Ligand SMILES: Cc1cc2nc3c(=O)[nH]c(=O)nc-3n(C[C@H](O)[C@H](O)[C@H](O)COP(=O)(O)OP(=O)(O)OC[C@H]3O[C@@H](n4cnc5c(N)ncnc54)[C@H](O)[C@@H]3O)c2cc1C
Ligand code: FES
């Protein structure tokens with residue numbers, strides 16, 4: 001076996017020191033070693049976006065990142081977005097606008113949408129559709145997902161104004 | 164899908180990275196964003212024994228302006244180019260690569276080193292007649308875009324050379340157009356065309372560069388179309404006529420998305436559209 005590498009990754013604010021095989025994928029570190037099963041594996045070929053997490057504040061497909069590449073970085077997963085009592089506006093939006101059916105794509109959609117709203121706080125419908133082109137959903141037909149992101153954008157904008 | 168086993172190092176300096184790559188032999192590989200290499204490794208189409216990650220090597224990222232050129236560090240991610248609107252066509256081309264998650268990881272150095280004729284920045288590099296710096300055990304050397312792409316996934320880069328920087332001339336006074344034809348939003352180009360046009364004061368075409376994605380084993384210049392337009396008045400008629408020559412002399416490989424004839428047709432249509440945007 002190739003030599004394990006010691007890495008430290010801050011996941012949802014908590015520093016994790018782990019030893020990993022170089023070939024371990026970030027998504028497997030998160031799911032299998034750290035028990036954060038919210039990030040899903042859909043296609044395993046960097047197409048579907050179900051495995052999307054944020055790496056140093058930017059969305060990425062964690063099935064196409066080695067855990068060792070995340071050494072010294074901050075990772076945010078769906079588990080770090082909100083709590084059941086205090087949902088993130090995007091989680092709130094998907095709930096309020098029926099942005100999910102089976103829910104398999106939802107964590108990835110939300111993590112990609114968070115990047116989108118960071119880049120474009122007040123997106124048009126077209127910008128939302130473009131911004132989520134790396135995420136596939138087999139259930140909703142996307143329409144309600146767009147509405148969910150619009151809902152979140154509005155909520156985050158007004159929170160900013162009142163802050 | 165799990166890649167085959169390999170060893171991994173992330174050196175702190177360029178010299179150490181090159182030395183590690185040299186010591187690793189022919190089965191060692193550099194790693195940048197990993198978005199060409201890791202998918203191949205997961206499919207076991209590539210099985211390097213050592214990855215030399217360039218992520219800690221200082222000074223390889225960012226865009227600066229110097230002497231009529233843009234200097235772009237090899238580890239600059241597509242997303243940074245996408246956000247650097249002052250780069251004109253390069254920014255537009257980068258914004259059209261795959262999707263945001265992939266643009267957040269992929270790098271210009273990785274795109275060029277991989278040398279895929281279906282990739283977008285390779286075409287822009289050729290259209291701009293850029294140059295790059297490749298640094299190996301014997302030090303740095305300059306390579307021009309015209310000499311860089313040699314065959315399918317084959318470049319002028321030696322095994323243990325790192326691309327450290329890519330330079331693109333600023334091309335003041337040029338208009339640009341980029342057209343990428345895909346079946347689905349995040350796809351690779353079936354055919355893509357970058358057009359750069361400089362219009363003279365009298366409305367004629369002073370200079371034109373047209374480069375095409377996925378029309379051969381390397382990115383290609385559409386020389387016949389360029390020759391047909393240079394010196395001519397720029398109007399819908401001359402553009403359509405020139406675009407009709409876009410596929411001249413090409414022999415595009417058919418793939419699951421498009422036959423050879425269809426690609427040749429697309430090249431002409433995409434060239435007409437790209438030239439039209441470039442002369443607006
Ligand atoms: C689903 C998907 C869709 C994509 N769609 C597109 C698309 O539409 N258009 C497009 O252009 N690209 C597309 N890409 C590819 C993407 O842009 C890649 O990121 C890019 O081609 C390679 O850059 P990288 O930094 O990820 O390189 P890596 O994968 O890390 O490396 C690629 C190769 O280059 C070598 N290398 C890397 N950096 C250097 C360097 N500085 N010096 C010397 N050698 C180096 C590596 O050893 C390796 O052989 C897609 C990728 C995926 C996964
Ligand atoms: S599982 Fe990563 S993109 Fe589909």
Ligand code: FES
Nearest residue numbers: 101103137138139
């Ligand atoms: S809700 Fe089922 S895949 Fe999107």
